[in-house]
Amino acid sequence: MERFTRDHFPETPFLFFTGKGGVGKTSVASSLSITMASEGKKVLLISTDPASNLQDIFGQTLHNTPTKVNGTNNLYALNLDPEQAASNYKEQMVGPYRGKLPDVVLQNMEEQLSGACTVEIAAFNEFATLLTNTAIIDQFDIIVFDTAPTGHTLRLLQLPSAWSTFLDENTTGTSCLGPLKGLEPQREIYKEAVERLTNASQTTLMLVTRPETNPLKEAARASHELYEIGMKNQMVLINGLLQGESHDEIEQAFIQRQTKSLENIPKELIPFNKYYLPFVPYSLSSIERMQAWMTDSEVKHEKIIEEGTTIPEIEEMIADYIQRKPKLIFTMGKGGVGKTTVASYIALRLAEEGIRVHLTTTDPAAHLKWTFGEEAVENVTVSRIDPKEEVAYYEAEVLAKASETMNEEGLAFVKEDLASPCTEEIAVFRAFANVVEEHQDEVIIIDTAPTGHTLLLLDATEAYHREISRSQGDIPVSVSNLLPRLRDASYTSVAIVTLPEATPVVEAIRLEEDLQRAGLSVDWWVVNQTFTSINTTSPTLVQKQQAETKWLKEVESISNNQFVTIPWVKTPPVGTFGLHQLKGVNINEN
Structure with a gap:
């Protein structure tokens, strides 16, 4: 696999970057834009990511109109706020009904329009306008979008039935999006935008x-x-590949794990050109550093010495759980931060203290053998909720009810809307509620928990159904029982799992705000895969330790010192021995 260089830059006028949080979309998009601008091309960099740090990178305030980036001749940047766009859209939809409909109905409408899908649609509304605005397009050689729309969003916008108003009267399913009639004036713009996105001579993904x-x-x-x-014109950029020359044992283990992952690359990515960008231990927080990263130039590092940085271990959290005895423990966080591992560790340690535990997860890999090896662990039972099965069951229930009142066009929209992330959250939450109901005599630990939006959506829908009195039974008894328990701090404990890096911490902060909106308080933050407490002689990983300090301090402040850390371990934490490796400081020495 080749290193990504200027020779590999796409030639299309539109570039869309996509990838899960924390993989480096903004860094790659910015570096590429800076490089092209330095060659004389006029470039517009647009971010629709709520967690974007474009303003920090460029050291200046950005707005929703093109702003020239200081220190460059040809680079302009634009920061769209999808949350604000979603808020405007929500008010556009709900505002006309204020004072005309009961408060409980308005509450239901507002929560239906508070989810990730509405933010996506509102963000797409913003950049579709830019994508088709010739007054802007004609000013630039290349337009770079940091954060692409999802397949779900684009499919939804292509459905003619998405623009109908039938959902005004729909109480048959818990829709994530609601009607799109508020965006009807934009319909032709969306059509043109989608055509441009799918034109291989125009757009590269x-x-x-x-x-x-x-x-x-x-x-x-x-x-x-x-x-x-x-969108078939795709390119894969593998960010953060470490190719060290140190004989340090930790560095070698880090490289070996990356190599194994790449050897098992998913088949969907095989047909496309793949390039890598090197792992750098420093923060890509300036134009100079991004230029150095793209060209392999040397970066001077200032040694950061932080006095009083505490490295609390995960056993502090376990001791708190043993003392307080919560009945329900959630591990929450974005994908890839280690929720399953943390949930498994909590289950193991409580079980070793004689507490009966039931661990349930939606992770397809997190079955009993994966978590605890071949060992049977006393006091631990494990169940796995299959999201696909739960979604299929929920979809069948919603469609059966919808088919009683809707035509084929209406059903087509409901089917597509059920493909949204919120559908899975709601279906899985119902399954979680059943598990809680069935294991009242155990401490229940739930990996991959629902968001605050899901809880509020279920709450609002339940209230709406009670008010309307025509959909009795849609909310299972187990869900009705669980919702108030979640807000009982003596019954439920929430642990947010994150990594000591910019995007995972920013996203974790947003998750906590979402939970607070739903009335849930966070007891603990867990910073996973830290190098700070590990003895290593690798120059690269020593610099990584220094870079982590800022984010440990940030979590310490946000959590009011209610945080613990888990060190990066050489081998995956599988089985009781592997999980015990997460306990303490310097566990990688031997």
Whole structure:
């Protein structure tokens, strides 16, 4: 696999970057834009990522109109705020009904329009306008979009039935998006935008990932979804490949794990050109550093010495759980941060203290053998909720009810809307609720928990159904029982799992805000895969330790010191021996 260089840059006028949080989309998009601008091309870099740090990178305030980047001749940047766009769209939809409909109905409408899908649609509304605005396009040689729309969003916008108003009267399913009639004036613009996205001579889709199993799987999923709706001109950028020359044992183990992940690259990514960008231990926080990264130039590092940085270990959290005895423990966080590992460790340690535990997960890989090897662990039972099965069951229930009142056009929209992320969250939550109901005599640990939006959506829908009194029974009793328990701090404990890096921490902060909106408080933060407490002689990893300090301090502040760390381990934490490796400081010495 070749290193990504200027020779590999796409020639299309539009570039869309996609990839899961923390893989480096913004860094790659910015570096590429800076390089092209330095060669005389006039470049516009557009971000629709709420967690984007473009303003920090360029050291200046950005707006929703093109702003010239200081220190460059040809680079302009534009920061769209999808949250604000979604808020405007929500008010556009709900505003006309204020004072005309009961509060409980308005609450239901607002929560239906508070999810990730509405943010996606609103963001797409913003950049579709840019994508088709010739007054802007004609000013630039290349337009780079940091964060592409998902396949779900594009399929939804291509459905004629998505623009009908039938959902105004729909109470048969918990829709993530709601009616799109508020965007009717934009319909032709969307059509033109989608045509431009699927034109291989116009647009290249840049799939950014890391040489790790979960990000590669996520890239494969996004690739397949977008390929299916016509975005076939794709390129894969594998960010953060370490090719060290140190004989340090930790560095060698790090490289070996990356190599193994790449040897098992998902089949969906095989047909496309793949290039790598090197692992750098420093933060890509300036134009100079990004230029150095793209050209392999040397970067001077200032040694960061932080006095008083504490490295609390995960056993502090376990001791708290043993003392407080919560009945329900959630591990929450974005994909790839280690929720399953943390949930498994908590289950193992509580079981070793004589507490009966039930661990349940939606991770396809997290079955009993994966988590605990071949060992039977006393006091631990494990179940796995299959999201596909739960979604199929939920979809069948919703469609059966919808078919009683809707025509084929209406059903087509419901089917597509059920493909949204919110559908899976709701279906899985219902399954979780059943598990909680069945294991009342055990401590229940739930890996991959629902977001605050899901909880509020279920709450609002339940209230709406009670008010309307015509959909009795849609909300299972187990869900009704569980919702108030989640807000009981003595019953439920939430642990947010993150990594000591910019995007995972920013996304974790947004997750905590989402949970607070739903009335859930976070007890603990867990910073996974830290190098700070590891003895290593690798120059690269020593610099990585220094770079982590900022984010450990950030989590320490946000959590009011209610955080613990887990060190990076040489081998995957599988089985009781592997999980015990997560316990303490300097566990990689031997």
